[in-house]
Amino acid sequence: MRTLSDEFVATAQVAQGRMAKSVSTFARVLMGRSLADCVDSGRDNILQLRLLAAFMVILGHCNMGGTGSWFYDPLNMVFSQVHVHAAGLMVFFTISGFLITMSFERRPHLLRFLRARVLRLWPALVFCMAAWAFVFGPLLTKLPLQEYFSTGRGDNPYGYLWHGALIFGIRNNLPGLFQDKASVVPGQVDTPIWSIAVEAGMYLWVAGAGVLRLYRFPWLTSLAIAVIFSVVLLWPMTKGTPPGYVLTVKGFFGAGAIAWLLRRYIPVSTGLLLAIVITCFLARHTSHALPLIWLTVGYSVFWLAYVPRLPSLPGNVDLSYGVYLWAWPVQQCVVIFAGVHEPLVLFAITVPIVLAFATLSWVYVEKPALRLKDFRWRSSSGRLDAPAGHAAPAGNDKKHALVDKTPAQLVGVTSLP
Numbered sequence: 348m349r350t351l352s353d354e355f356v357a358t359a360q361v362a363q364g365r366m367a368k369s370v371s372t373f374a375r376v377l378m379g380r381s382l383a384d385c386v387d388s389g390r391d392n393i394l395q396l397r398l399l400a401a402f403m404v405i406l407g408h409c410n411m412g413g414t415g416s417w418f419y420d421p422l423n424m425v426f427s428q429v430h431v432h433a434a435g436l437m438v439f440f441t442i443s444g445f446l447i448t449m450s451f452e453r454r455p456h457l458l459r460f461l462r463a464r465v466l467r468l469w470p471a472l473v474f475c476m477a478a479w480a481f482v483f484g485p486l487l488t489k490l491p492l493q494e495y496f497s498t499g500r501g502d503n504p505y506g507y508l509w510h511g512a513l514i515f516g517i518r519n520n521l522p523g524l525f526q527d528k529a530s531v532v533p534g535q536v537d538t539p540i541w542s543i544a545v546e547a548g549m550y551l552w553v554a555g556a557g558v559l560r561l562y563r564f565p566w567l568t569s570l571a572i573a574v575i576f577s578v579v580l581l582w583p584m585t586k587g588t589p590p591g592y593v594l595t596v597k598g599f600f601g602a603g604a605i606a607w608l609l610r611r612y613i614p615v616s617t618g619l620l621l622a623i624v625i626t627c628f629l630a631r632h633t634s635h636a637l638p639l640i641w642l643t644v645g646y647s648v649f650w651l652a653y654v655p656r657l658p659s660l661p662g663n664v665d666l667s668y669g670v671y672l673w674a675w676p677v678q679q680c681v682v683i684f685a686g687v688h689e690p691l692v693l694f695a696i697t698v699p700i701v702l703a704f705a706t707l708s709w710v711y712v713e714k715p716a717l718r719l720k721d722f723r724w725r726s727s728s729g730r731l732d733a734p735a736g737h738a739a740p741a742g743n744d745k746k747h748a749l750v751d752k753t754p755a756q757l758v759g760v761t762s763l764p
Contacts, residue, residue: 379616382606385653386449392657393442396648397667400438404539405674405697407432409690425628428637433592434644436542439671440549440596441648444603447550451557452607460557463720464550467668468514470716471708472543475672476511479536480504480521487680490523497522507536515544525679537675545593549600565608572601581638590637602645613649620650668713669705677701 385391407430410420422431451460484504488495497503502520510516519541520534532538561568576598580590606613623646627639660666678697687693 378618379614379654382610382613382615382649382653385615385649386610388653390656391652392655393446393652394660394663394665394667395657396438396651397442397665398660398670400435400442401667401670401674402698403435403438404432404671405678405701406690406694407435408539408675408678409693409697426631426636426640428631429640429644433595436596437599437641437644438648439542439667440546440599441603441606441645442652443546444549444600444605445607445649446603447553448562448604448607451553452562455557455562457554457558459720460554461550464547466716466720467713468543468547469512471668471672471713472514472540473508473512474708474712475537475669476508476540479524479676480508483676484521484524484536487525488521488523489526495522511540514547517541517544525676525683527683535675536679537672539671539675542596545596546600549597553604562608569605569608572605576601584637595641599641599645603648606645606649615649615653617650617654620646664706664709665713666702666705666709669708670701672708673704674701677704 407420410430420431422429422434447464450463454460481504485492485495494500495504498505500522502518502522504521507518507521510518517540519536519538521536524534524536526534556562556568561571576594580594580598584590623639623643627636627643630636630639674697677700678693681687681693681696681700685696687696
């Protein structure tokens with residue numbers, strides 16, 4: 348028969364056990380775990396984070412094309428050195444550097460890597476540019492159609508699409524389109540796509556480093572990346588030269604690559620994030636503010652990707668690329684033809700329209716193109732031939748089958764802005 352004292356002791360032990368468990372959980376969250384452990388867990392918020400970054404870009408551009416006021420910019424109100432659309436682009440490039448380096452190191456096959464990159468970037472880009480060149484452009488231009496389609500013009504739609512398809516020579520104007528003074532930026536059809544050429548160029552650097560087998564030396568390669576961007580980006584800042592926008596986003600791509608290479612040594616910690624954020628806030632009016640802001644944005648990417656448990660997107664659809672491609676011209680149309688200038692109203696109207704276009708792009712262009720990433724020719728015997736340099740996997744080779752599905756089927760998917 349249990350006495351009152353026995354029941355008291357048992358209750359105290361249960362309470363003590365619960366408290367110890369709570370303390371352990373709190374300590375684990377505060378101290379975190381390595382980035383490698385986060386990746387190996389197979390759970391992440393990459394798709395949600397990329398979509399959030401796309402919305403950040405839209406919000407920033409709504410401020411630019413609306414009242415001209417930055418009052419609604421949540422970042423600029425606290426940190427005068429950065430705007431929300433710039434931070435969104437930094438998030439994109441950080442994720443991209445991380446995933447693209449992961450992709451090549453896990454499957455170091457150059458032709459397969461390049462094919463996957465082309466299939467991720469090219470179809471949706473060409474689809475969007477073709478739609479604006481030959482469907483929406485002729486409908487919205489203020490010029491006669493004969494002049495719009497004239498090959499004698501330097502901004503003719505054929506050249507627009509051709510240079511867009513080449514990626515590294517993207518143009519940004521079409522005859523008589525968005526020329527109104529009320530437009531976000533007069534004459535510019537889809538300004539954000541300048542970053543696609545930068546992104547593609549970074550892919551080639553990743554491929555080059557992979558071909559040279561530099562990823563076998565993660566510390567040395569990471570040091571080289573850090574030194575290069577310190578010289579071209581941080582050193583000029585010490586002499587009062589503001590950083591170039593293109594170099595800045597390249598730097599974030601490099602930071603993402605370093606994060607992958609040194610993933611075993613990088614902690615993803617709530618406590619460390621809080622320390623970085625507080626330091627950044629306290630130094631926001633000093634000369635060290637901008638590098639600390641960059642550090643905060645970059646580290647926040649990995650914390651948001653692996654610490655909170657965010658709701659999954661329906662069907663794991665990846666709408667971020669389509670949102671990025673279609674947002675600017677849709678904003679132009681809303682500003683010009685609907686006369687909307689209030690940034691938050693412009694944002695509220697733009698987002699659902701852009702999501703509709705992005706969904707069409709994902710379902711009918713991007714997702715079908717990505718299925719070709721692992722396409723294998725069928726030989727005369729009816730068997731599937733593996734790509735050059737790889738043996739055809741056995742039917743029960745689970746390890747081979749999981750290569751492109753860890754984590755969360757991210758390998759082979761870019762984070763393009």
